[in-house]
Amino acid sequence: MYDRGFSSTYDSGVGVIPNSTFNAHALRINSSKASETSIFHFFRKNKINLNSVTCAKSSSAPDEPKKSPKSSETALILIRHGESLWNQKNLFTGCVDVPLSRRGVDEAIEAGRRISNIPIDMIYTSSLIRAQMTAMLAMTKHRKKKVPIVVHKEDDRSIAWSRIFSEQTSSEVIPVVTAWQLNERMYGELQGLNKKETAEKYGKKKVHEWRRSYDIPPPNGESLAMCAERAVAYFKDQIEPQLLAGKNILIAAHGNSLRSIIMHLDKLTSQEVIDLELSTGIPMLYIAKGGKISRRGSPTCPRTVGVYAYTSNLARYRELLENMEE
Amino acid sequence: MSISVPCRTSSAYFCSYHNVPGIVTDKAMGTQLKYVAGALPLKMHVLKKQVISGRSSSSNINALSNILASANGSAVLDGPQKAVKSSETALILIRHGESLWNEKNLFTGCVDVPLSQRGVEEAIEAGRRISNIPIDMIYTSALIRAQMTAMLAMTKHRKKKVPVIAHNEDERSIKWSKIFSDQTSSEVIPVVTSWQLNERMYGELQGLNKKETAKKYGKQKVHEWRRSYDIPPPNGENLAMCAERAVAYFEEEIEPQLLAGKNILIAAHGNSLRSIIMHLDKLTSQEVIDLELATGIPMLYIAKDGKILRRGSPTCPRTVSVYAFSNDLADYRQQLESDEE
Numbered sequence: 068m069y070d071r072g073f074s075s076t077y078d079s080g081v082g083v084i085p086n087s088t089f090n091a092h093a094l095r096i097n098s099s100k101a102s103e104t105s106i107f108h109f110f111r112k113n114k115i116n117l118n119s120v121t122c123a124k125s126s127s128a129p130d131e132p133k134k135s136p137k138s139s140e141t142a143l144i145l146i147r148h149g150e151s152l153w154n155q156k157n158l159f160t161g162c163v164d165v166p167l168s169r170r171g172v173d174e175a176i177e178a179g180r181r182i183s184n185i186p187i188d189m190i191y192t193s194s195l196i197r198a199q200m201t202a203m204l205a206m207t208k209h210r211k212k213k214v215p216i217v218v219h220k221e222d223d224r225s226i227a228w229s230r231i232f233s234e235q236t237s238s239e240v241i242p243v244v245t246a247w248q249l250n251e252r253m254y255g256e257l258q259g260l261n262k263k264e265t266a267e268k269y270g271k272k273k274v275h276e277w278r279r280s281y282d283i284p285p286p287n288g289e290s291l292a293m294c295a296e297r298a299v300a301y302f303k304d305q306i307e308p309q310l311l312a313g314k315n316i317l318i319a320a321h322g323n324s325l326r327s328i329i330m331h332l333d334k335l336t337s338q339e340v341i342d343l344e345l346s347t348g349i350p351m352l353y354i355a356k357g358g359k360i361s362r363r364g365s366p367t368c369p370r371t372v373g374v375y376a377y378t379s380n381l382a383r384y385r386e387l388l389e390n391m392e393e
Numbered sequence: 394m395s396i397s398v399p400c401r402t403s404s405a406y407f408c409s410y411h412n413v414p415g416i417v418t419d420k421a422m423g424t425q426l427k428y429v430a431g432a433l434p435l436k437m438h439v440l441k442k443q444v445i446s447g448r449s450s451s452s453n454i455n456a457l458s459n460i461l462a463s464a465n466g467s468a469v470l471d472g473p474q475k476a477v478k479s480s481e482t483a484l485i486l487i488r489h490g491e492s493l494w495n496e497k498n499l500f501t502g503c504v505d506v507p508l509s510q511r512g513v514e515e516a517i518e519a520g521r522r523i524s525n526i527p528i529d530m531i532y533t534s535a536l537i538r539a540q541m542t543a544m545l546a547m548t549k550h551r552k553k554k555v556p557v558i559a560h561n562e563d564e565r566s567i568k569w570s571k572i573f574s575d576q577t578s579s580e581v582i583p584v585v586t587s588w589q590l591n592e593r594m595y596g597e598l599q600g601l602n603k604k605e606t607a608k609k610y611g612k613q614k615v616h617e618w619r620r621s622y623d624i625p626p627p628n629g630e631n632l633a634m635c636a637e638r639a640v641a642y643f644e645e646e647i648e649p650q651l652l653a654g655k656n657i658l659i660a661a662h663g664n665s666l667r668s669i670i671m672h673l674d675k676l677t678s679q680e681v682i683d684l685e686l687a688t689g690i691p692m693l694y695i696a697k698d699g700k701i702l703r704r705g706s707p708t709c710p711r712t713v714s715v716y717a718f719s720n721d722l723a724d725y726r727q728q729l730e731s732d733e734e
Contacts, residue, residue, distance in 0.1 A: 152548075152555045158577060162569040164558035164584075166544035172513075194566070196558055200541055203507035207493075214493045217505035217537050221562070225535070225588065228503040231600035236499060243505075247566065259572035 142185050142315040143353040143360060145325050147345045148201040149174030157262050161254030161288065164195050171197065172204060174348030179205030182350050188314040189242055190215055191306055193249035193321060201348075202243065202319035215241040248301035251321035255288020281337040291340070295327035302328050310355045325351075332360050483526050483656040484694040484701060486666050488686045489542040490515030498603050502595030502629065508538050513545060515689030520546030523691050529655040530583055531556055532647055534590040534662060542689075543584065543660035556582040589642035592662035596629020622678040632681070636668035643669050651696045666692075673701050 149171035153160045167175065182205065190206075192198045199217075206215045219225035231237050257265055257277070266274050277285040284290035298320075310316050318328070322345055330340040332353060345351070352363040490512035494501045508516065523546065531547075533539045540558075547556045560566040572578050598606055598618070607615050618626040625631035639661075651657050659669070663686055671681040673694060686692070693704040 156555070158574075163572055164560060164570060166547070166556060166558075169548040172545065172548060194560075196540060196544060199537060200544060203537060203541060204513065206507070207510040207513060214497070215507060217507075219505060219535070228588075228591070228594050229505055229599075231504055232597045233499075233600040233602070236600035236602075247569075250569070253569045256573045258570075259574040259577035261574070261577075 140354050140356045141310055141313055142187075143310055143355060144182055144185060144187070144315075144317045145328065145351040145353070146175075146178050146182075146201060146205060146317065146319045147322055147325050147347050147349075148197045148319065149178075149348040151197050159254050159257040159260050159262060159265065161252060161258040162195065162250050163258050165197060167197050167200050171348075172200070175201040175204035176208060178348045178350050179208030182317070183208045183210050185352070186211065186315045187213070187241055187317045189244070189309055190317045190319065191244050191246060191249060192319045193251070193324065194245050194247040195250055195321070198249070198319045198321060199243075199245060202317065205317075205319070206241075213239045213241045215243045217243045217245065244305070246301055246305070248297045249318065249320040249324045252291060252294040252323035253289045254285050256286040257288065279341055281341055291323060291327070292337070294323045295330060295340075298324040298327040299331045302331065307360075310360065311358060333362055480697060482651055482654055482696045483528075484651055484696060485523055485526060485528070485656075485658045486669065486692040486694070487516075487519050487523075487542060487546060487658065487660045488663055488666050488688050488690075489538045489660065490519075490689040492538050500595050500598040500601050500603060500606065502593060502599040503536065503591050504599050505536050506538060508541050512538065512689075513541070516542040516545035517549060519689045519691050520549030523658070524549045524551050526693070527552065527656045528554070528582055528658045530585070530650055531658045531660065532585050532587065532590060533660045534592070534665065535586050535588040536591055536662070539590070539660045539662060540584075540586060543658065546658075546660070547582075554580045554582045556584045558584045558586065585646075587642060587646075589638045590659065590661040590665045593632060593635040593664035594630040595626050597627040598629065620682055622682055632664060632668070633678075635664045636671060636681075639665040639668040640672045643672065648701075651701065652699060674703055 148167065150168045151160060151165045151171055152168050153163070153165045154171075155168050178201070187206075187209065190202050192202050203215060216229075216231075219229045231240065262274075276283050277288075280290070282290045282292045284293065306316060306318065318325070320328075325345055326340055326343050329335065329343065329345075329351075330337075335343065350364075353360050354363050489508065491509045492501060492506045492512055493509050494504070494506045495512075496509050519542070528547075528550065531543050533543045544556060557570075557572075560570045572581065603615075617624045618629075621631070623631045623633045625634065647657060647659065659666070661669075666686055667681055667684050670676065670684065670686075670692075671678075676684065694701050695704050696702075
């Protein structure tokens with residue numbers, strides 16, 4: 068069964084939800100039929116964001132001290148950065164290093180509030196400033212004393228210059244590793260182009276293909292498959308070992324690199340991953356336990372059949388469903 | 394005598410400096426001015442009062458514009474600042490705000506510690522102050538707290554241009570960061586990161602608690618390391634070494650751009666900026682030691698006719714100077730400087 072280690076952070080305060088209200092078909096968060104789904108309507112009425120790791124009302128839940136996870140469990144938090152200055156201008160960004168807009172800054176800080184009580188031992192980001200800023204802004208809200216410090220290993224000078232000479236201080240450091248493998252999908256010759264104009268120039272269908280297929284890359288760019296290859300390789304090589312060795316990890320990255328990692332963790336098909344939409348600024352939580360990494364809070368997933376648990380009862384229901392499917 | 398007062402020209406920049414309580418009354422105006430008592434006669438303060446007193450904050454910008462405009466004989470300026478005259482270019486220096494180790498009172502140096510919540514707010518506030526000054530290029534250090542300061546400040550910038558970090562570490566990063574639209578490229582403000590603008594490297598003090606270090610090495614030794622010009626902490630840089638690489642970078646990379654007509658923002662650290670100011674203002678090593686830069690408060694220089702002149706000042710408690718921000722003050726300053734020569 069599910070440990071209660073993290074579930075206290077999910078408590079919605081709404082009490083037991085009868086199993087009969089579940090619609091196992093979908094949590095159609097974004098669909099027009101959402102209002103028909105009783106569970107969605109229930110959540111919406113109570114202003115519960117299914118995607119959040121911590122309840123939106125957590126501050127008002129009186130006697131729920133946030134417990135730290137049991138030592139056998141470690142947390143993996145994924146945060147997709149928020150709005151960038153080119154999102155605002157509706158330009159294809161890809162790997163162009165565009166910073167966050169004011170709104171993106173706010174989203175990052177808000178994300179930080181939601182994860183402020185989850186222990187973090189290491190942070191991984193991409194080499195793009197919008198992901199790095201998201202991580203750093205989120206961590207300004209973190210309640211632990213530890214301080215994120217960007218690791219510099221580019222050359223001898225940067226290694227020598229970033230040395231810390233106090234054991235005490237070193238023990239309170241959260242290393243931040245930046246890796247290009249976690250970058251956004253490289254969008255080739257579409258980078259910098261206006262989305263409307265590109266549709267006019269190449270035709271809507273072609274653009275849709277590039278944006279939403281698994282293996283058709285934009286000209287001189289990466290397909291989602293290529294992005295997934297380098298992102299998942301990095302995850303397996305560098306991040307997973309740390310996670311399974313007991314480190315709590317935060318990854319602040321981009322839509323496509325995170326989808327790739329989620330595809331790997333949840334064993335999604337390429338069709339499912341195409342349909343996967345990740346909310347910006349909303350942290351997603353996975354728990355590593357017993358060598359397995361399982362989803363604890365979900366991304367927006369309008370077309371994927373799944374139940375994302377965030378209370379014990381929901382968790383039990385999910386367990387039931389999964390047993391039924393196996 | 395022909396008064397070529399450096400500070401008389403454009404009024405576009407005077408509005409970005411914040412007041413210090415007790416010195417200038419109005420929020421939008423004023424500079425970080427600290428005067429040595431006795432170095433300036435009371436006349437100075439009287440002049441200041443004439444210019445500033447009685448203004449409410451909302452009308453202050455307009456009031457100052459009016460003063461300058463009338464002095465220049467040009468039309469009264471409206472609230473929003475005029476664009477820079479094409480013969481002048483702006484150089485803005487911003488020192489980043491509080492970092493997470495500042496909070497904990499640890500020596501930071503080149504350890505890449507990010508901003509605290511307060512540092513984030515300082516950066517955004519700095520952005521408000523420079524939101525109307527055109528910027529064509531941004532230089533920062535290789536440390537995230539300076540980069541964040543620049544990016545947060547630019548979220549407040551009113552121009553449509555977007556800062557984009559230039560990546561040229563290797564072939565892949567060059568290829569991956571290419572922009573394929575001329576229109577978009579023309580609206581980009583390149584952001585160049587360089588380690589030469591990093592904070593002074595503090596050697597074996599990096600990560601140490603300031604109190605503990607004083608106990609361990611003695612207050613005097615620590616004071617020497619922190620406040621002398623050429624005594625480095627063990628395996629660290631002294632201010633002279635920091636100045637050498639920072640000023641070399643400035644002269645080689647930044648100055649040419651500035652004098653070629655680009656408006657530039659530098660977001661960096663206390664010691665690297667002091668070094669640059671030392672170079673620009675031709676300070677002595679004793680003067681630069683005494684120079685304290687306010688965090689998050691932008692400092693402005695104007696490049697014109699091959700010269701780069703100070704327009705707004707850092708806090709300078711022990712340097713005898715007058716930092717003009719009105720024509721009358723500028724006149725007075727000119728007078729003082731001619732007297733000194």
